[in-house]
Amino acid sequence: MIGEAFMQNQKRIEKHLLGIFSITFIIIAFLANLSLLTMEENTEPLTPTLTITAQTNKQSYLLRQKIYIQGNITLDGTPVSDAYIILQINNPQDQPTTFRTIQIGNPTQHMPIKILDISITDHENNQLDTVQTGTSIRVIVKVNNPELTSQNIFITATVFDANMVPIQTGFLETTILPEQTISPKFTIYIPKWAISGKALICANVYNKEPKQGGIAYAKERAEYFYISKIQKGYLELPEIQFQDIQNTPGKYQTYITLPPDPKAGEYTAYITGQVDPITINQETITFQVQQSSGYPPQASFAYWPTPSYENMTLTFDASSSTAEGFNDTIIKYEWDFGDGTPKIIKEGNYTNPPDPTVTHAYTTPGNYTITLNVTDNEGLWSTTTKPIEILPEFGPTADFEWSPYQPWVNQTITFNASKTTLGWCAKTARFSPIANYTWDFGDGTSPITITNPIITYNYTQPGNYSVTLTVTDEDGRIDSVTYIVEVLNITTKYCDINGDGIIDLVDVYTVAMHYATEEGDPNYDPRCDINNDGMIDLFDYYTVCM
Numbered sequence: 001m002i003g004e005a006f007m008q009n010q011k012r013i014e015k016h017l018l019g020i021f022s023i024t025f026i027i028i029a030f031l032a033n034l035s036l037l038t039m040e041e042n043t044e045p046l047t048p049t050l051t052i053t054a055q056t057n058k059q060s061y062l063l064r065q066k067i068y069i070q071g072n073i074t075l076d077g078t079p080v081s082d083a084y085i086i087l088q089i090n091n092p093q094d095q096p097t098t099f100r101t102i103q104i105g106n107p108t109q110h111m112p113i114k115i116l117d118i119s120i121t122d123h124e125n126n127q128l129d130t131v132q133t134g135t136s137i138r139v140i141v142k143v144n145n146p147e148l149t150s151q152n153i154f155i156t157a158t159v160f161d162a163n164m165v166p167i168q169t170g171f172l173e174t175t176i177l178p179e180q181t182i183s184p185k186f187t188i189y190i191p192k193w194a195i196s197g198k199a200l201i202c203a204n205v206y207n208k209e210p211k212q213g214g215i216a217y218a219k220e221r222a223e224y225f226y227i228s229k230i231q232k233g234y235l236e237l238p239e240i241q242f243q244d245i246q247n248t249p250g251k252y253q254t255y256i257t258l259p260p261d262p263k264a265g266e267y268t269a270y271i272t273g274q275v276d277p278i279t280i281n282q283e284t285i286t287f288q289v290q291q292s293s294g295y296p297p298q299a300s301f302a303y304w305p306t307p308s309y310e311n312m313t314l315t316f317d318a319s320s321s322t323a324e325g326f327n328d329t330i331i332k333y334e335w336d337f338g339d340g341t342p343k344i345i346k347e348g349n350y351t352n353p354p355d356p357t358v359t360h361a362y363t364t365p366g367n368y369t370i371t372l373n374v375t376d377n378e379g380l381w382s383t384t385t386k387p388i389e390i391l392p393e394f395g396p397t398a399d400f401e402w403s404p405y406q407p408w409v410n411q412t413i414t415f416n417a418s419k420t421t422l423g424w425c426a427k428t429a430r431f432s433p434i435a436n437y438t439w440d441f442g443d444g445t446s447p448i449t450i451t452n453p454i455i456t457y458n459y460t461q462p463g464n465y466s467v468t469l470t471v472t473d474e475d476g477r478i479d480s481v482t483y484i485v486e487v488l489n490i491t492t493k494y495c496d497i498n499g500d501g502i503i504d505l506v507d508v509y510t511v512a513m514h515y516a517t518e519e520g521d522p523n524y525d526p527r528c529d530i531n532n533d534g535m536i537d538l539f540d541y542y543t544v545c546m
């Protein structure tokens with residue numbers, strides 16, 4: 001009995017030990033697998049850390065001051081050499097005033113959107129490269145999606161004047177379909193205070209508003225145009241390429257200038273660093289713009305037309321003068337034209353400001369100094385001066401041209417005096433029209449007087465003739481000019497080499513066959529020497545071809 005009990009107890013102990021060993025083995029295996037998984041996770045590459053800093057050159061600003069924004073951008077502590085810096089500035093009403101995408105180095109990241117073009121038109125769709133202050137324009141940004149998928153995009157266009165004052169920003173959130181091109185239009189008003197000269201449009205595309213974490217979907221495209229106080233249109237002014245590529249690794253800097261009437265309060269700048277679409281970081285900073293009161297206005301004006309002549313009515317425009325302060329207004333313009341005539345004063349009030357334009361005529365040629373004094377609603381004032389040269393009156397300048405330039409005998413020649421320029425008459429205060437044209441063709445025939453600037457004539461003999469044109473304007477001033485007209489000794493049709501009455505390929509071929517020969521050469525053919533200079537050359541061949 002005792003032996004059987006011992007044996008049963010021994011079996012129970014062995015069974016319990018076996019269970020303990022099994023559980024221990026399972027726990028060890030689990031811990032080993034867990035350790036292996038942890039090691040595998042630890043061997044995966046860490047996401048690089050992008051750090052961007054931002055600061056302004058000071059914390060508080062006044063009207064017309066420059067605001068510099070600068071900072072550093074590093075990746076795991078190393079200065080970044082290729083990246084984009086995205087800038088959005090919002091005013092105290094949380095309205096965007098500026099969008100920029102600044103390039104550092106040469107980023108190679110793929111951009112899904114292309115900005116193809118920036119153009120400017122007026123509201124009648126006339127193309128412009130020069131915009132007059134006080135008018136509205138349309139800025140057209142042509143955007144293309146070359147991808148095979150639709151893209152949600154945020155398009156912006158910021159217009160700066162010559163001092164980098166952000167005049168206005170337009171933006172649009174939309175969806176662009178695969179392989180689609182769109183051309184949104186932004187209406188921008190160019191204020192009177194905008195500085196004349198070279199201005200700038202910066203167009204950008206993001207996946208959403210940068211303030212909300214948007215990233216660049218296209219390289220910034222920027223185009224220059226011109227702002228003028230007195231004219232607008234497409235003047236075919238020289239194109240200037242804009243480049244804003246910063247090449248110092250890990251550093252960036254940009255600036256804007258405050259306008260003469262900035263809104264006071266706290267402005268917010270959102271600065272995003274972008275190395276690639278997933279390696280981004282954003283920094284937000286603020287700065288203050290102080291209330292702009294107690295600042296005198298700035299006097300400024302333009303005048304036209306130029307050149308200016310005695311007794312010519314000139315327009316003087318002071319609309320470019322600015323009241324230096326938010327909601328300030330100029331209420332008085334005082335003009336002194338420097339010729340002893342009484343000053344012209346135009347006054348108004350805050351709700352009904354005066355007309356900034358006047359007209360004046362100088363009765364005597366000479367050099368004068370114009371003085372403008374402007375006063376704002378706070379009683380503050382400033383002056384500015386400009387010199388002006390008044391030129392004396394002058395008569396017409398005769399000129400003409402004729403065609404064909406080398407006529408032959410009995411060929412009809414057209415003489416055209418439309419190149420004659422009119423003279424300024426102080427007495428009648430106008431550019432005096434031409435009353436008549438008198439032609440002396442130098443061949444012994446009587447002069448011909450007509451009122452039309454165009455006349456036809458033909459010579460019956462070859463030779464060199466002195467043709468004289470005399471013009472008389474409606475105020476009795478006279479001018480003459482003489483040119484020598486050479487009439488060639490050719491009786492057949494000019495360039496009709498074979499004399500068949502038709503200028504065709506046969507004539508061209510004939511000249512080509514005798515090309516590069518001179519008088520005396522066996523192959524020289526005088527019929528092919530169109531200008532009778534003793535050689536058959538490119539002039540003769542070109543003349544027949546034309």
